[in-house]
Amino acid sequence: MSSPRTSAPARRPARRANDLRHLTPEQLRRRRMRERQRRRRRRRRRILLVLFVIAMLAAAWGITLAIEHWTGAPSSQSQSAPAPTAPPASQSAPPSSRPQSESTDVPASADPLLLLANKDNPLPAGYAPDLAYLEGGSYQMQSEAAAAFDRMKNAANATGLHLMACSAYRSVERQTELFNAEIQKWMGQGMDEAAAREQAATVVMVPGCSEHNTGLAVDVGSITNQRVEEDFENEPEFAWLQEHAAEYGFILRYPADKVEVTGVTYEPWHYRYVGVENAQKIKESGLCLEEYLAQSHTEKREDP
Numbered sequence: 001m002s003s004p005r006t007s008a009p010a011r012r013p014a015r016r017a018n019d020l021r022h023l024t025p026e027q028l029r030r031r032r033m034r035e036r037q038r039r040r041r042r043r044r045r046r047i048l049l050v051l052f053v054i055a056m057l058a059a060a061w062g063i064t065l066a067i068e069h070w071t072g073a074p075s076s077q078s079q080s081a082p083a084p085t086a087p088p089a090s091q092s093a094p095p096s097s098r099p100q101s102e103s104t105d106v107p108a109s110a111d112p113l114l115l116l117a118n119k120d121n122p123l124p125a126g127y128a129p130d131l132a133y134l135e136g137g138s139y140q141m142q143s144e145a146a147a148a149f150d151r152m153k154n155a156a157n158a159t160g161l162h163l164m165a166c167s168a169y170r171s172v173e174r175q176t177e178l179f180n181a182e183i184q185k186w187m188g189q190g191m192d193e194a195a196a197r198e199q200a201a202t203v204v205m206v207p208g209c210s211e212h213n214t215g216l217a218v219d220v221g222s223i224t225n226q227r228v229e230e231d232f233e234n235e236p237e238f239a240w241l242q243e244h245a246a247e248y249g250f251i252l253r254y255p256a257d258k259v260e261v262t263g264v265t266y267e268p269w270h271y272r273y274v275g276v277e278n279a280q281k282i283k284e285s286g287l288c289l290e291e292y293l294a295q296s297h298t299e300k301r302e303d304p
């Protein structure tokens, strides 16, 4: 048995043909004109729809390009990675969140005090500085740097300040532990190992690439501020270091205006021992260590 609904389409053309038979030529002409207009309107709607789709695709492409421009990374990469949460600040954490660096491919210096450790220049395998404890016995540095730090600290504190070390030498093994813990943290949030490793490297220096592995770096704080955060620049101890650190052979290693070169965010607490002569030259030149090394290499080559 068929329902009335299924038989309806079959009846409709018959009724229509029946209607047309009763139309006058004038009515037929008008009807055809209306149908032509309807077809024209449908064509126009289809063209508008195609134009709209093209416009949407162009807009999506434009947004993708803009995202790549702003983030400096292909947007497909940032979309596939889970949104990173800010890592907790830690006193033991090495140079944090490293932005894209322009170029830190710098020739090595013969001067051991100008030893370069950064993400492009890991320390040689088996590197082991001769270490000495800082006064107070909590941290170690390369022996010459340790003595220089104690002199600097005592000079500052003789003026009524309270300069102190918050972190200094870290072995490559310890750096490896920190780095692996960071990888585990990101894998725990669902990243695969390769992605977690890449993410960890933006927070913790790859083992052998941290200045703290050299024994020549020290994180400095004051009695009221041992957070190793940017607000250390407001402390009188920071102002004193700006003026006097070079006299003791130390430089501010990651200045705010050299982030593009060092690949490390501004760290007003992180000082690097390079010896008095180098420190004073670097301070006068306004260069960072990478630039200073590149410049001395060029100057040497140009010597007759």
Ligand SMILES: [Zn+2]
Residues within 6 Å of the ligand: 094, 095, 212, 217, 218, 219, 269, 270, 271
């Ligand atoms: Zn540091």
